[in-house]
Amino acid sequence: MRIRYLVLLAYILFLMLPLYWMVNMSLKTTAETLTTFSLVPKSLTFDNYRTIFSDPAWYSGYLNSIIYVSLNTVMSLLVALPAAYAFSRFRFLGDKHLFFWLLTNRMAPPAVFLLPFFQLYSSVGLFDTHIAVALAHMLFNVPLAVWILEGFMSGVPKEIDETAYLDGYSFPRFFLTIFLPLIRAGVGVTAFFCFMFSWVELLLARTLTSVNAKPIAAVMTRTVSASGLDWGVLTAAGVLTLIPGALVIWFVRNHIAKGFALGRV
Amino acid sequence: MDKPVNQKAWLLVLPVVATVAFSAVIPLMTVVNYSLQDIFDPQTRYFVGTEWFREVLNNPSIRAALGRQLLFSLIVLLIEIPLGIGIALTMPRRGPWVPVCLILLALPLLVPWNVVGTIWQIFARPDIGLLGRLVNGLGIPYNYTGNPLHAWLTVLVMDVWHWTSLVVLLCYAGLQAIPDAYYQAARIDGASRFAVFRHIELPRLKGVLLIAVLLRFMDSFMIYAEPFVLTGGGPGSSTTFLSQLLTTMAVGQFDLGPAAAFSLIYFLIILLFSYVFYTAMVRLGRAEG
Numbered sequence: 001m002r003i004r005y006l007v008l009l010a011y012i013l014f015l016m017l018p019l020y021w022m023v024n025m026s027l028k029t030t031a032e033t034l035t036t037f038s039l040v041p042k043s044l045t046f047d048n049y050r051t052i053f054s055d056p057a058w059y060s061g062y063l064n065s066i067i068y069v070s071l072n073t074v075m076s077l078l079v080a081l082p083a084a085y086a087f088s089r090f091r092f093l094g095d096k097h098l099f100f101w102l103l104t105n106r107m108a109p110p111a112v113f114l115l116p117f118f119q120l121y122s123s124v125g126l127f128d129t130h131i132a133v134a135l136a137h138m139l140f141n142v143p144l145a146v147w148i149l150e151g152f153m154s155g156v157p158k159e160i161d162e163t164a165y166l167d168g169y170s171f172p173r174f175f176l177t178i179f180l181p182l183i184r185a186g187v188g189v190t191a192f193f194c195f196m197f198s199w200v201e202l203l204l205a206r207t208l209t210s211v212n213a214k215p216i217a218a219v220m221t222r223t224v225s226a227s228g229l230d231w232g233v234l235t236a237a238g239v240l241t242l243i244p245g246a247l248v249i250w251f252v253r254n255h256i257a258k259g260f261a262l263g264r265v
Numbered sequence: 266m267d268k269p270v271n272q273k274a275w276l277l278v279l280p281v282v283a284t285v286a287f288s289a290v291i292p293l294m295t296v297v298n299y300s301l302q303d304i305f306d307p308q309t310r311y312f313v314g315t316e317w318f319r320e321v322l323n324n325p326s327i328r329a330a331l332g333r334q335l336l337f338s339l340i341v342l343l344i345e346i347p348l349g350i351g352i353a354l355t356m357p358r359r360g361p362w363v364p365v366c367l368i369l370l371a372l373p374l375l376v377p378w379n380v381v382g383t384i385w386q387i388f389a390r391p392d393i394g395l396l397g398r399l400v401n402g403l404g405i406p407y408n409y410t411g412n413p414l415h416a417w418l419t420v421l422v423m424d425v426w427h428w429t430s431l432v433v434l435l436c437y438a439g440l441q442a443i444p445d446a447y448y449q450a451a452r453i454d455g456a457s458r459f460a461v462f463r464h465i466e467l468p469r470l471k472g473v474l475l476i477a478v479l480l481r482f483m484d485s486f487m488i489y490a491e492p493f494v495l496t497g498g499g500p501g502s503s504t505t506f507l508s509q510l511l512t513t514m515a516v517g518q519f520d521l522g523p524a525a526a527f528s529l530i531y532f533l534i535i536l537l538f539s540y541v542f543y544t545a546m547v548r549l550g551r552a553e554g
Contacts, residue, residue: 008355012369018426019372021388021395022380037393079280086277091270098278100543103479105289107535109487109508111515112299112528116292139288142281144480148435151472155442189438192371193431200377202490217377231387238380245375246368253364256438 019242026236033231048236058237061219064130065199066244068213071134072141073194077187079138080145085175087146088153089161099150102143114207121208132208133215137198144197145190152186153179188255195248199241216241299525317526326502327510327527331534334486334507337421341485344425346478349432350470354462356437367437370430382494385423389495409496413503420492420504424485432477439473440466471550478546479539486535507531 025033026048028041036042052058086092087099117136118127126132156179164174180187206218220237300317304310321327356366376384391397391408400407409419443466451461489508492498498505511531515524 004355008352008366011352011355012366015369015373015426015430017395018384018388019376022376022384025384025387033387034393037398039395075284079284082277083281086274089268090274091268092272092274092278095274098282100540102281102285103539104536105285106480106483107539108293108532109489109511109528111508111512112296112521112524113292114516115521116295117288119295120288120291135284136288138284142285144476146281147476147479148473151476152438152442154472155469183442185438185441189434192434196371196374199375202377202379217379220377220380229383231383234380234383238376238384241377241380242372242375245371249368249371250364253367256367256434256441 022235022238025231026239028232030230030232045232048232049240051233052236052240057222058216058219061214061216062240062244064209064213065205065215065217068130068133068137068205068215069195069198069244071130072137072198073191075134076138076141076145076194077191080142080149080190081180081187084146084149084153085179087150089158099146102146105143106140110203114203117204118207127208128210128212130213133205133213134198136204136208137201140201141194141197145194148190148193149183149186152183156182184255188252191252192245192248192256196245199245296525296528299521300529301522303522313522317523318530320523321527321530326505327507329502330505330507330510333503333505337488337506338482338485340421341424341428342478342481344421345429345432345481346474348425349429349477350436350474352429352433353436353440354466356433358441367434370433372430373427374430376427378490379494381423381427382491385419385491385495389419411500413500416496416500416504420495423491423495424488427491428481428484432481435473435477436470439470443469468550471546475543475546475550478542482538482542483535486538487531 024039024041027044027046028038029043029045029047032038032042087095121127121132121136126135160178160182161174164178169178200217202215202217205215209215209218216237220234301312301314302310303313303316352370357363373381385396388394389396389409391401397407397409407415409415447465447469448461451465456464487508488506489512492504492506493509493512496504498509508531511524511527514520514527
């Protein structure tokens, strides 16, 4: 028992070290970062954070990212839940091929696809909108959501469905009040992964936006200038990018942690 | 478990097919189109057949990068999957520490990929970085910018740092979905800890493990921003992976034809390996019942 937690602690320590270094760099001046080795900032400064909060180009980047990422997460879950149920419960024409085809959409390296994506979304008049990025990110998030959810749904015995129908439940009522609570862990983890993959994706988001929906990850590349990288501001922005995702985990924590704990099966 | 045939299930799947196909079909056809033509400008283009494909397949630097890429993905899977399962098993199942662990584990996943590279670039520096200082302090002369092996190991450790949590979170959610009754039955039978893992936990994790293996394979095979920012592909070309060559070709030189052929071949390689993993793991799962 003791050893078990020591391993976990060591692993978390390993995860925290680079993050600690990021926080450390964000509280130093760029000059200090690049010239001296210091475990804690010698001249503590919050200027890097002040730059971000006082410049609309910076904080609107956060807002844009949060808007399209939330849209993406909600839409991905809404379309993926019924589809995953269909895949886990029924056989239908082309089901196996379709299931695997979904995942193939994650398998193409994006570099060459950027130009056709730009043309497609421009031609339907969605260029530089939040919905465009949300839709484009569904290309890789929906297959992921369907696959993860299908796995969790297949773990729920079919007898539960049948009993509910015998008891006179309609499908929507059964799905929302009985079935979803049983796969809470899966829904929580799926929501987090959709959020995360959309949050960190840079290439598509940058290609499909210019001003109005420009994501934070693209704004960060601004810190490269003639005098090199502005490490202080870049790392401060990096620290701030952690917060929304951490909040999402906080909201879904109970779903991930409880799962079947009600012991209904 | 026999599933009934029900063609109406298509109605439940339709929204997914529509949204994914909207973004998938036209761009893919455009790229296939590029790969068969020599494009000078939108009006002047020639059909060149399979020329670009032959050119890509005979390119020695692409072949070398493919070898590095396969090795990299193999090592990544061999480290991250067992480590991820192990860490998921060490996590507490209930109590106040659960959300703390979940949040700390998830943090590396939330750093934008270009920032991951930039943090590690400083973090691993032997003069001003914590990792570089630590390793050198242990008496190992470590310098990732000069030594190809050190550069490789740094990219590898960075990937383990960045992505193992994904496997942990998937496995942890999978473990939480195992009904308590299974554990009670095992306790009554006097099963050992290993037997519980082997006969209860592992079979029930096969769904999440399948997706974890596929995700980690696909993403590590297409890794771009992190090593590019950390090492720029060097020293020499020791950490130049496939997608870096592809991006140079497509965005840097704007050679759309060869780049399109390259990405289709790239796509087919990933497809082939994923299909093999998929069928192998499904068979294995079925054999165990």
